[in-house]
Amino acid sequence: MKINVIRSFILTGFLFIQTSALHSQEAERLQALAANDISPTFSLTLTSKSPEYRAGSIIWIKIVQTNLTKHDIDCTEEWDGIDRTYDYEATDEYGKPAEKRHRGNAGWDIHSSTMAVGEYATREIQIERIFKLDRPGKYTIRVSRREPFLKDERGEPLVVWSNPITITITG
């Protein structure tokens, strides 16, 4: 036990020095590895501007990513009209996945960003750019974002899911 305590102390000191010197994402990765902790580093909260939209209208959803750690984490955006750092899921009231729109691959802008302890970042996304939500009905929407450095017990990248929201599309 004594050895472990000393090791932890040394490791913590090492990490402190590294954090101040390295890029924040690298520091985040090192911290995650050192802690061997697969608890999510952030949470996602999803809301809709309105619970109901007319078919064909712009449907705004807001994603709030909140830092759950005691260190900086990444919240970079890869933008091409939506934020590609997120995965988006929409199902109709029967559980059937909504039809996705074809998205091109013309290019994107990298908007690098980090957020500090206790902070949050918001994204407002036009979800109709991703799914064809032109049929009246109720749709359940979730978004997810991969943990950049954490893997689950099976070695797969850890994915953080948002709460589901339901929106109604009217004719």
Place this chain on the structure above:
Amino acid sequence: MNKPLGKLGEAIVRSLLHAATLFLLISPTLCHAAVKPMMACDAANTGQIPTITSVSPSTLYAGKTYNVLVTGVFTGDSAIPGCDYIEFWFVTSSSFYSNGTGLVGGSTDSYVTVNNYFDPGAYISPTQTMISVTVAPNAPTETDDVIITCDGCDYQAYAPIQIVGGLTITSVTPSGWWAGQKQNITITGTNFLTKSDSSGPSHVTLTDGANAVTLSNVNVISSTQITATVDIPKKAPAETVTLTVTNTSTSGTPQTATASPAPVVLPIPVISWRGETISGDGAKKQTVIVGQPVELTTTPATLPGGFTISKNMWDVPGTDIKSYNGDSSGITINEDVDLKDIYTTFYWLYPDTGLNVTYEYCATDTSGNQLCTSPQATATFKATRPNISLTVTNPYNHGRVNELPVCGQHQRAAFMFYGDLHYLSGCAPPYTGPVGIDLTASGGDNGIYKFVQVLPSDTLSWNGNAPFQCGPYVNVLDSGFPFPGVQPNQIRPQKAYDGPGQALPNTYSSGTRNFHALMYLLWQPPQLSGTSTASIPVPIGYQQWQFVAAADQTAPIGRGKWQQPVTNAAGAVGDFMLSQDSDNAIYGYPIWGSVSGIGSCDPVNQTQEIEE
């Protein structure tokens, strides 16, 4: 002639008396005669000439009822040859007459009513008769006479009786008196006594609860008009004032009249902010940070005496708005600051050293007359803002071609980026090269920065056998609102990065991106203590920058081997420009048409969905 006349007989008598009265009225020679022969009648011979020795009281006040005791010699009509009956008259306008000794007749003075008309009970003795009269409240001051005369005969006796007119106040103008100044007022009414009147002039008194009003220069101009000056200190409260005019009398009780409705002291309005008075003498200049709410209230809220506040008028100089709302769909502001209430809340957007906010109100009296504030209330503000700037600390002036790995959502492909890749989701280890541009805000770290990037134009094009183009996207919001990179409450160097990229499909010989950006910097000051209203972001300025680059594929085309791009222009264009309230319709806040959506464009399949 002590017999009932009946109604017809009374009417005849009255007609006769009225005729006689008219005669007397138009006969000035009779006005002051004690005894005057009127027509042939042998009373002198009989020694039965009627006389009046006294009338008591001899002064009658308007609005009151009197028993007038008339003493004299009231001979019976039969005692005077030729007399039908004896009359009691008032010369000029009033008359009493007697149907028989001591019997009271009527009055032709429209302001005097005889109450014991033909009442036998008026008779007291052969030498005394009691006449009950009521003088109307609005009776004028005049001299009437009690007359004894012989109808059908030519003798009469009379005694003067003074009618002191009814004292009334019909109006006081102005009806409201502003605190903090001297004002001339006019009192209009009836029966004011001037200096020339024996008991004149009338006196004016004012009484107010705060004992604040001072009266001076009282001048009775006429029986219907008095002028005076009222002086009211600045701090006088809203209150009604009792204004009384008094007519003194050497005999009888003084008459008084009180103005109704009562004049009202209209206080100088007072502007308050965060519980403190900030207008008036000694008020200090207030300091507020742009974007912080200015919640002003004013008094009075109500007025006494039936006065109503009919108009509130604020004047707020400078660039101010009522509210702000911003999200990815756009920035909206409400310019319509409520300037017609005793409350107003607004935000200043730009610094200014001398902002005089004024407030005035109008009060309407019970007659519908409107009086507007004089003077106004004024509060002076200084709107400040930290010296905030935006600097481009890493204006890389080159593009790079990178081969993306298969990771996350990314397929292996060539891309042209401004700078190096910084990070790609799902890709480990992260790319840590420099990004295209790094914009750092400073100077306002006690508040919150918000970056908003608008693209005046952005076009991606590919050349080859089948050229294709995405865009131009014109005046679109890049990413969302706010632009990623600066998070709420982040207190440290505030940066926004951007690295525009473009896919380089193997089927094209070259790719070009023509990217022009305006990075706006907004700043939201800290919450103002003592207020629950949140501060709002205000426009600070914008930095123009661009990335215009082209990359060529190495021949033979189709193998995906690309040369490093040729950069025609990259980085900042000019200096950070401070926003101006005249920049656009929303005072320098960024304006965009829609959110950029290059993801709908596919150069591989050469398709482009129409996006909003």
